[in-house]
């Protein structure tokens with residue numbers, strides 16, 4: 001009956017927490033199944049359970065704005081309002097793709113180096129400014145500028161790893177958090193020096209696309225979503241199929257073993273940080289064509305990325321993707337239904353973060369810790 | 371230059387490593403002859419695992435040399451030592467639990483071969499340790515003994531020159547152990563050099579040609595099994611001194 005316990009063997013060695021499941025598939029069936037997987041359905045019981053938990057949590061989180069909205073009379077249930085609802089949920093979903101993409105970078109850094117990158121939002125902000133500068137000074141199309149902003153971001157990431165992160169790999173988590181927090185502040189000041197604190201916008205494909213009679217989203221949202229999806233899928237296959245990807249996953253699972261399996265772990269740290277910075281900068285480019293930004297905008301993106309990876313389980317690739325969509329849809333519900341909702345969006349992220357930490361510190365999709 | 375076929379494959383010279391005040395390895399020297407199965411034994415805490423870590427680059431020695439084919443490799447990065455053909459397994463198995471058996475094998479890098487060849491080789495090695503029926507299974511789902519076999523197979527992916535096994539028999543049932551020992555002998559026949567840390571004296575005495583005994587971080591004896599079995603210092607290290615120490619203390 002209990003063959004599971006037997007199969008796990010006597011030694012459940014070392015760091016067996018959500019941390020050690022980076023890039024593990026939520027459902028094993030997603031893995032390239034070489035040979036046939038044996039019995040037991042396509043998911044483990046614990047994974048099914050965490051999906052139930054996730055669903056219950058989502059229902060609760062999504063019901064709350066409705067409850068508040070009904071109380072304040074912002075929910076109307078007429079055809080016009082339902083059209084708003086559809087529009088808002090759809091654009092939230094599209095926004096989720098972009099969130100997910102930059103959160104994946106955060107989760108990769110955590111998975112591989114066990115460093116919580118508190119400057120992640122500033123990397124996103126940097127991406128927005130790079131895109132803006134290219135557009136404003138050189139007249140380069142915001143999507144086209146990815147061709148050179150991504151390599152710049154990759155090199156930037158490697159430099160940051162070499163000069164800063166490498167010194168704190170293996171140190172207590174707080175050390176890395178503080179160092180990256182310092183980096184984030186520095187980047188904010190530098191951005192204020194160069195670009196001032198004025199809000200910037202990039203006018204780009206602002207027209208609406210009518211999806212149904214009552215549901216419409218802007219072109220730039222659709223474009224951003226498509227780009228984000230393409231990049232995220234690309235990174236997923238990079239991790240899953242290529243040798244570099246396998247080496248990254250091996251390092252995340254156990255750096256020491258990766259070392260004696262011939263992985264140049266130092267190089268993997270550099271590449272991982274490079275990829276993460278590229279994802280953040282791509283995220284910055286994609287938000288810059290939708291929203292205004294200034295040097296301090298990054299803080300909210302850091303918060304969102306934190307919330308997403310806590311939801312998804314730190315170091316968990318698919319978890320970060322799912323978490324991105326969950327947060328963005330919740331934000332859109334809040335902004336529609338709660339009076340003065342746009343200002344409450346940040347509160348939604350904070351609230352979600354705290355709720356998950358209280359209910360399950362390892363993340364909803366992660367393995368239960370402790 | 372071709373390494374001497376009868377020469378020394380791997381040599382530790384006056385190796386030292388301290389953790390704070392604990393001198394885990396304290397001037398240890400031994401030479402593993404090429405193409406032999408050798409044993410490294412000693413009481414718990416005598417510094418065997420630390421020695422393995424020094425040989426494979428996972429720990430930086432405070433002093434001394436590690437010679438592979440006569441070249442000093444002490445302090446090199448683990449992946450460089452790995453690429454010279456020195457691989458190892460761990461005392462407590464360390465397979466990648468979230469990767470399938472096949473992915474575990476393919477996670478080994480430094481193979482200068484196309485993917486197709488790597489897959490073929492992985493398949494052959496998985497078959498060698500009788501895990502073919504489990505190759506799509508996650509590493510964490512295997513029994514402890516199966517994980518040891520997987521780790522062993524993974525260590526062979528690059529056709530290494532020297533293989534270091536840290537307590538391969540611990541926690542492995544007799545059938546699997548028998549398979550493992552057969553494989554070890556087969557490797558030796560193909561000219562590999564093997565160094566085994568093991569507490570199971572049957573394994574050590576019946577399968578090793580030469581044995582090094584450590585105590586308190588230094589080598590206290592060396593020789594073929596017949597000599598080691600009767601060696602007084604070894605018996606003392608294992609049974610005598612600690613007991614008499616207790617007696618004196620009391």
Ligand SMILES: Nc1ncnc2c1ncn2[C@@H]1O[C@H](COP(=O)(O)OP(=O)(O)O)[C@@H](O)[C@H]1O
Nearest residue numbers: 389392394412413414415416417418419420421
């Ligand atoms: N990373 C470490 N930090 C501190 N002490 C260590 C570390 N690794 C080993 N030691 C100490 O070094 C000594 C030798 O340990 P070890 O090499 O594991 O011995 P063995 O493998 O022979 O049992 C022990 O006293 C152990 O506590």
Ligand SMILES: [Mg+2]
Nearest residue numbers: 418419420461
């Ligand atoms: Mg040991």
